[in-house]
Amino acid sequence: MLLAVLLLVVVIALLAGVHWYVWRRLVRDVTVRGSLARRAGTTAIVVLPLLSFAALAAGRAGVPFTLQRILAWPGFLWLALLLYVVLALLVGEAVRPLLRRVLERRAATRAPAAPASETPADPVPAGAALDAGTRTDPAAVPGPADTLADTAAEAPSAASPSAVSRRLFVSRIVGGTAAAAAVGTVGYGSYGVLRGPRVKRVTVPLARLGRAAHGYRIAVVSDIHLGPILGRAHTQRIVDTINATQPDLVAVVGDLVDGSVADLGPAAEPLAQLQARHGSFFVTGNHEYFSGATEWVDHVRELGLRPLQNERVEMAGFDLAGVNDPAGETENDGPDFGAALGDRDRTRTSVLLAHQPIVIDEAVRHGVDLQLSGHTHGGQLWPGNLLAELANPTVAGLERYGDTQLYVSRGAGAWGPPVRVGAPSDITLVQLASRQA
Template sequence: MFGVMLSALVALMHWYIWKRLVKDTFRPGRARRVLTVVTILMALLVFATLTLPRQIGVDASQWFAWPGYIWFGLIVYLFLILLVLEVPRLALRGWVRRKPLEATATTPTPPAPSADRPAESAATADVNASGDPVPAPSGPSSTDPAPVVESSPSSPPVSSRRLFLARGAAVVAGAASVSLVGVGMANALGPPDLLRVPVRLPKLDPAFNGFRIAVVSDIHLGPISGRAHTERIVRMINETSPDMVAIVGDLADGTVDELGRAAEPLRDLSSREGTFFVTGNHEYFEEPFVWLRELDRLGLHSLRNENTVIRRGGAAFDLAGVNDISGRMVDDGPDFDKALAGRDSSRPTVLLAHQPVQVSEAADRDVALQLSGHTHGGQLWPFHYIVGMQQGAVAGLSTVDNTQLYVTRGAGFWGPPIRIGAPPDITVISLQA
């Protein structure tokens, strides 16, 4: 269903962009035909980019993933900006349509008779220089009302004005879209922001004051993001000297054979308590159990509906992890009762769960803190509004009942290498009693 809806949306956006940027801005002829064909080819490129990588593999899809995803991001903003411009466009179009109707060809009204110049009778004719009478011109009298000259909406002046307005809107939309996409690519492909967020937990022993959890999510290794992306993330995390690392899902968009080498730097993550991992929805698109074995080989501890105890001296808190909701497709879905079984109610529980929406079940079970990702912070503004409606939280720290929820924007991206209004991040949570 998601694929069908996305395909319909992509087709609609391309039709609308063709209508506004091609049909409305070019008169019938060779240029319009060529640009129509180009628009169709670009639409097919987007469909191929969204569907073929899983069919032909990551390596084979790299050559069209870059242009396909960049064009996808560009048409999104062309579509949105052109929609915004519809209001002034319709207003100006109405003005253009009315303007010819208001134009009239008028003849100046002759001056009224005066004592110095009596009115001439209709029978009096003008005389020329020699004194001979000059016949009165045939046709309407100069005193008759001048006829109103109207231009139909299809007349050349109106058509030219409409073409000018259409081309002006196209230039504005194109310039704004290219600028936004350029900034968004710099955000997405640049280093993630490093955020430090203090979180106070009830029941936490003061021995854990300042305990640092490096939280990273949505790395999304794939046709565009590879080994260098992972190496930078590992280097940034290690520089914070964390006590623990939590990877909350969506590591890769491909198989271990294709992306295993890109994930290898994760073995270099350094922390006192180790690195813990829970599955995201993308783990279940490609060989979830093969990936889990590979991560175990790299030294990551997968929490699959289970928990462990983190100790510091005589103090402790419980760390739990649940599988992603998408795991239900392969009978590996979340099980909160199993994940939280055996914990000590006198100490707080920190839960790793990929999707923020899972916090409702965590709150029902008195979890102190849930760490999540999945949302990318919306990735492309203004889609964070839609994400917020679906997930409840988009980014940052919030509270649901007595459970605190922290959502990282993720260190990577899905689809277009573009982030607008949602820069990537790695977050260091500092626990406080």
């Protein structure tokens, strides 16, 4: 408990520090004190993280779904914007002194130089004015107050362009460029998610696959993440894309939803339109266990998908097995490889549906030929792929582990921010190939 509290304090302190840095570079350094722009920027830096926290907590707190949808867009998008604003500003820290130096050199070259031969005029002899019959006015003698007044008169007006210092100019250039880069990146990443996934085609040779199953096509879709942002239209795009590939089998490998059947049941209804010669199958992901896994398993069955809960079914030419997600262990509903694969005929090819790639060691131990997974999102937001590589054996694509091959899809949706950068969403058409063909 103490460790959890300490971790929470560290996270809050880190987020506070990051937001202070963003406020400093994008608000304080580029605006005038007391201006409307500074007040608006400061308010945004305070309100936006609160919206992000509310968006993250709303689902588990039982907030009405309509309010969840209202909070989700600004709250989740700010998380993505914050990431790329900070990255861009950090790059700007390296550019800032270089740009300032260039401006200083340019100003120095433009400043007029005094001629070397110029000498000051001869001073007027003391008392010359009196000798000329005139009286010196004490007010005409410059004093400290006059010097300050003259200096102020010579200084450019605060409202003129010349009053903007080089430091302020550089801050505005760097801050504006960073903000524009972040907005452009997040905007393009959001378009990629809302447009829908693209089809990726992969051929997987399997040594034990019979000639009759050569060319068998499995449409693999994972991490759809229906929720407050991605709803029924998102599901319909995915279903239409899958049906256009005319697969022999559809495999939905977890993280279908982020919410209850009561809230998201209508959003999942287009799954009933999936068309495949040998049907559609489903295994749970970790997010199903945050959303009521038992209810969702029953609901997808009603929609025409067959859940594989630590079980297998014999297909033409291979065995198709599925295991529950490791997150189910908290509910005594975790993966059971013995039940799914223990007594099978090992001369037959086996294809395993498992949400998380980390179970690959169990797949190898049970002689699986091909494991189909998701979960990683390919990192979703670069450089998140670097973190995903630390936690997963494979982040995306096809790799071999002994006699077992593992294919990991980047997923068809997005968790949290509806944004993908460097990890485009996909639906993969996996074509099995027999070496006997």
